[in-house]
Amino acid sequence: MTIRNPVVWSFDQIRQTFGAVKSVEHAFHHPAEEASLVVPQVRRITVADLKDVLRRGFSDFGAYRTDVIFICLIYPLAGLLIGAATLGNGLLPLLFPLVSGFALLGPFAAAGLYEMSRRREQGQSVTWTDAFNVLTSPSLAAIIELGLLLVGIFLVWLLVAMGIYQMTLGPDLPESVSAFVTAVFTTGPGWALIVVGVGVGFLFAVAVLAISAVSFPLLLDHRVGVSVAVRTSVRAFMVNPVPMLTWGFIVAGGLVLGAIPLLVGLVVVMPVLGHATWHLYRKVVQ
Template identity: 50%
Template sequence: MVQTIGNPLSWIAQAFGGSAQGISTGVQELGGAEDGQVQIRDIDLSHLKEALSKGRADFLALRTDVIFIVVIYPIVGLMLTWFALNNQVLYLLFPLVSGFALLGPVAAVGLYEMSRRREQRVKTGWGDGFRVVTSPSIFPILVLGGFLAAIFFVWMICAHFIYGLTLGPGTPDSISGFLQDALTTFPGWMMILVGSGVGFVFAAVVLAISFVSFPLLVDRSVGLPVAVVTSLNIAKRNPRTVAAWGAIVVALLSIGVITLFVGLIFVLPILGHATWHLYRQAVVPLSDAS
């Protein structure tokens, strides 16, 4: 039979149309259809290095297709920066930018699917990153993504109050004035100290619950509770390795941000693909589980 290739818009329309039934089924998938407990393994720093290497290989193999998907994130970052600079919320610029670390696991869901398909030696293109919307697991993924979005919202509220209790309540007039107050005054130091501490707590919570939960939901029908518990168990069993991964994520995202978000075009896909391979190292495949 001769196969034809439809245009991207028609493919996406079909995908989202078919996802309606998938979402209906996905409501039932919230609890999971797979029986048995997910088995996990110990991971160390060598596994992080291997995951990053494989993530880079996936990025190079799928570079054109991946960039087509992730180019939107630098654009969003620039729009958030413009909003902060033009709406008298300059003091929220750093919390907004640092929110990339909280929402990154959601942004990378399509990349997990692309790595999964490439792992299976299936021809993979940019459109495959959207196939996750037709998966029965889309509902648990959306619920968990909504939870991370709620955490981001609470973080922004906390950042607002921290500023109000230190350098506020007035708004800064300029970037230079804000930086001078933040770096050379006691209230500014308190804002940085308290803000960094609170931000660390938010980041640690997100890391623990999303370390492997999104890739696991993409790969298997385990349900949201099992996916989150599995991620927490891995973090509890490998605290140093998970903490090191968190530090790597923050460092690479920081590089992506300070390059005026252009670096995110490369950083996000590498981290996304690497997260998939780290999941493969931390969770025993269903076929190998005893």
């Protein structure tokens, strides 16, 4: 056996990941069911439109602040449980991949927030219980299918992240948190771990952004199949690469800021971004 360059190995894993995603997409593709469906049209937007998207997201959050905070307590609690489980089971190298990769599931986890924004847009009264109306949506099966796809990508990311660790600082696990931090920031292999890990993680994030930026809101708004929703989202990304990438950086920056105070900030960041994503969908998809 030969030890390959970690960069080459990582990109090989990414290539396999996209192959797996394509296979899953074909598995969810039901031509007979989707042949009669109208494929949504995609509009062009600008970076300036994102200001209005965020403004509307803050407006929805302000209108239902108590309700969405109650719902979104699950995000910091889940993050803290992940951290505790990781540290308690000798999986320290997976702490950052787990916490950062948790954001890959955000579009699925925020489905209830999209529903609240949708109902407010229609002038209906909204309470926190309305977030669970997603469970009665005609597109529930498709939403779950797409959510499972994101879970699959998340698991592949964890495998790739652990592989990067094994090829840089591994194969032995760190003896303590301080030893791990020292190795990461003061050694050549540690910096290789940072550079390759962040680079590969960025590719995963872009892939998830492309397939899920507007697909979940679209599934809630119209009874379309997973394939149509994903293709529409990818097309929205391709038509608006700069605004969509900018949106991705806004989401990433918001999550980082929300995570700094022991993840407590996510109680505000997650609902704002969730509501704003609905309004982004409204601007992009006709």
